Amino acid sequence: MNEFKNILVAITHTHYNNDEIDKAIKLAKANNAKLTIVAIDEPISRLAELAMETKLKRLFTHQLDEVVNEFRNKVNQAGVSNCDTRILWGKAYTEIIRLVQKENFDLVIKLADPFINFSRKKLTGDDLNLLRKCPVPVWLLVDTGTHTGDVKKILVAIDSDFDNDERVKLNKRLLSYADSLFTMEQAEELHIIQVWGLYGEERLRGPFINMPEEEIDEMLEKTRSENERAMNNLINAEGMDKPGVIPHLIKGSASEEIQRLAQKEDVDMIVMGTVGRTGLAGFVIGNTAENVLNEASCSVLAVKPEGFAAPTIK
Secondary structure, three states, X not given: OOXXXXXXXXXXXXXXXXXXXXXXXXXXXXXXXXXXXXXXXXXXXXXXXXHHHHHHHHHHHHHHHXXXXXXXXXXXXXXXXOEEEEEEEOOHHHHHHHHXXXXXXXXXXXXXXXXXXXXXXXXXXXXXXXXXXXXXXXXXXXXXXXXXXXXXXXEEEEOOOOOOHHHHHHHHHHXXXXXXXXXXXXXXXXXXXXXXXXXXXXXXXXXXXXXXXXXXXXXXXXXXXXXXXXXXXXHHHOOOXXXXXXXXXEEOOHHHHHHHHHHHHOOOEEEEEOOOOOOOOOOOOOHHHHHHHHHOOOEEEEEOOOOOOOOOOO
């Protein structure tokens, strides 16, 4: 992950542990990167009457100072000298995005907020907003009790649209990140999934067109073969044909098959692109990524295409 030289570690008053600091330290030492640790708390004015605001802010600031100093000491003891710490007041995801836009951070590491509904292991709305709108990769660590900070199995999802230069570039970035994580974490398995389909298959089978089955089968086999060739060429070109790397070429719905494979292999982390229309404000994440990330019960590294720019937060 040599691309990451300026790393932002975001913690909140409600949820933090050593996972995000441990990951950040590994990256910083490997790449001689700068670390910035920011503790973010909700504005006091939302929590108390005006008469109590000053006292509460002083007490809560002291609490955050203790946490930040503990993390700074751990970073220093690990031998990372370039480290900055801050305390901010505001909505976590907006403060994070504002910092990224102003100070050119190239990676955000954050522990996911606690699940509100424990019967459904889903990310909270604030974390999803961060994944949707942050212009740089976001490594969101999820600790469900089953998936702790250890990363032993990684799943990276690549796009099957090999005629789109933007998505081909994104595929290469995703494989590069996944490969770096595979090495850094000394993971056991790296699963690469590409989901394919025959455009308009249902319409071809429908009563209006009613194409003969043998012709549809021929088109399906040709499409599968082309996807397999493109996937293998990409894997070989990126140096990913090696022990521990397991490719999966699966026909179906992308979001469903990615989720199904993640559950089947019990992966600890999903690496995927949040493909949207770059340059169009508000359209920041594709349907596949939205569906997968909304159901994720493991850590995720979400990556935007090159050139993505979220609306500036002032």
